[in-house]
Amino acid sequence: MIPKELLKKVRQIQIRTRRTVNDVLAGQYHSAFRGRGMEFEEVSPYQIGDDVRFIDWNVSARYGEPFIKKFREERELTVMLVVDASRSGLFGSASQFKLDMAAELCAVLAFSAVRSNDKVGLILFTDEVEKYVPAKKGPRHVLRIIRELLYHQPRGKGTDIAAALNFLHHVTVRKSVCFLVSDFLATSFEPALRIARRRHDLIPIVVSDPREAEMPNVGLIQLEDPETGEMTWVDSASSSVRRQYGLAWAALKNARHTMFRRMDTQTIEVRTDRSYVEPLVRFFHQRERRR
Numbered sequence: 372m373i374p375k376e377l378l379k380k381v382r383q384i385q386i387r388t389r390r391t392v393n394d395v396l397a398g399q400y401h402s403a404f405r406g407r408g409m410e411f412e413e414v415s416p417y418q419i420g421d422d423v424r425f426i427d428w429n430v431s432a433r434y435g436e437p438f439i440k441k442f443r444e445e446r447e448l449t450v451m452l453v454v455d456a457s458r459s460g461l462f463g464s465a466s467q468f469k470l471d472m473a474a475e476l477c478a479v480l481a482f483s484a485v486r487s488n489d490k491v492g493l494i495l496f497t498d499e500v501e502k503y504v505p506a507k508k509g510p511r512h513v514l515r516i517i518r519e520l521l522y523h524q525p526r527g528k529g530t531d532i533a534a535a536l537n538f539l540h541h542v543t544v545r546k547s548v549c550f551l552v553s554d555f556l557a558t559s560f561e562p563a564l565r566i567a568r569r570r571h572d573l574i575p576i577v578v579s580d581p582r583e584a585e586m587p588n589v590g591l592i593q594l595e596d597p598e599t600g601e602m603t604w605v606d607s608a609s610s611s612v613r614r615q616y617g618l619a620w621a622a623l624k625n626a627r628h629t630m631f632r633r634m635d636t637q638t639i640e641v642r643t644d645r646s647y648v649e650p651l652v653r654f655f656h657q658r659e660r661r662r
Contacts, residue, residue, distance in 0.1 A: 381517050388478040392486060395648055396655065400483035403658040404448060404548055404572070414438045448489040448548055449506045451571075452477045452516065453539060455553035456523060457497045457530040458597035464582040465644035473552045473578050474520035476647045480550055481513040493519060494542075496535035497527030503542065529598045530556065533563035540570060552576045554583075555627055556598075568634055574654075575631065576639045584624075586616040637661075 392400075414427050417437035430438040454477060460470030481491045485508055492506030493516045502523055504516055532553060539549060549571045551564075567573050590608050595601070606612055631638050639654045641647040 380521060381514060384475055384478050384517055384521075385514065388475060388482055391479050391648060392482045395652065396479070396483055399652065399655040399659070400480075401487045403655040404487075413441045415441055448484070448487075449543065449545065450480065450484040450489055450491045450548045450550070451494060451506065451539060451543065452480065452491065453494045453496070453535050453549055453551045454520065455497075455530055455532070455535075456495045456501065456525045458525070458528045459530065459554055459556055460578075461597060462583075463580055463643045465580065465642075467643055469554055469578045469580055469643055470520075472641060472643050472647060473576075474517065476576065476578075476641065476651070477520060477550070477552060478513065478517050479647075479651065481516055482510070485509055485513055489548075491516060492542075494535055494539060495519065495523055495525075496531065496538070497525045498529035498531045498534070499527055500535055500538045501525060501527065503538070505542070506547075528600070532557050532560035536560070536563040536567040539567065543571070546571055548572045548574070550574050550576055552578065554578050556623075561630055564630075564636075565634060568636060573636065574639065575636065576641065577627070578641055578643070580643045584617065584620045586613045588613065 414430050415438065417426065417431075417439050421439050423439075425439045425441075427438050427440050454473055456470065460473065461468050463469055463471070477493075484491045488508065490506035490508050491513060493502065493504040494500060495502035502519055504519060530553070532551070532555075536551075539547075549567065551567075551573060553575070555575070555577055564573070564575075586605075586607050588607055591604060591606050593602055593604050637654065637657065639650050641650050
């Protein structure tokens with residue numbers, strides 16, 4: 372039985388994200404992602420402004436006037452949401468946890484997909500794949516995906532991005548649009564990422580929190596690694612400790628950016644203290660220009 376509180380939260384996310392999809396992202400998702408190809412539809416008389424590359428010379432010769440071939444896009448896509456549900460997602464110093472932001476962002480992407488008559492599936496992973504929802508169409512299916520994102524209780528604590536991407540290869544026959552949603556604090560996943568990028572249209576979504584980049588001065592504090600359970604005491608009053616903390620985060624972030632740049636992979640960066648709408652709109656605009 373799903374608790375009433377969860378159903379209320381699902382409904383709230385449905386209302387917020389549908390408003391974003393209809394008012395802000397209307398048409399942008401459709402413009403940013405192509406279908407599987409172009410299918411011949413008909414021939415019609417040439418009109419001024421038509422692309423001369425599509426003139427059908429055989430038909431034109433038969434009727435003594437120019438005709439062009441008309442095509443329509445095979446629109447249907449499969450969108451896979453591959454979401455990191457590890458313990459590090461249960462962190463947030465702003466209004467929500469990283470995992471909560473990931474769930475709402477995935478809801479926006481899922482509603483955008485079904486609005487374009489695309490199919491949407493879900494893979495939830497930690498240090499193993501924990502939940503798989505096959506891709507289907509329709510708003511009711513999107514609500515199921517939102518419920519799984521909010522209701523799932525992870526068994527694992529760690530993160531294995533490579534295992535999730537390997538699982539994706541086994542359950543998808545055709546090329547899919549894959550949104551890989553994680554804080555990317557794991558390591559040793561670059562080879563799997565390269566393979567996934569060759570097989571699928573891969574878009575990493577990096578979810579972070581401002582406290583990961585900067586440690587506040589609150590005196591002596593005990594920190595816990597959510598994925599290993601390791602505890603350590605830190606003197607946050609020390610300026611050198613805070614500086615080293617910031618440098619370590621900057622090095623991690625730069626290494627991640629360098630990896631994505633080497634693969635020529637466009638990413639979406641979101642933070643728990645800011646709206647995800649602007650980065651998403653910016654990505655769709657950049658994506659459309661690169662077409």
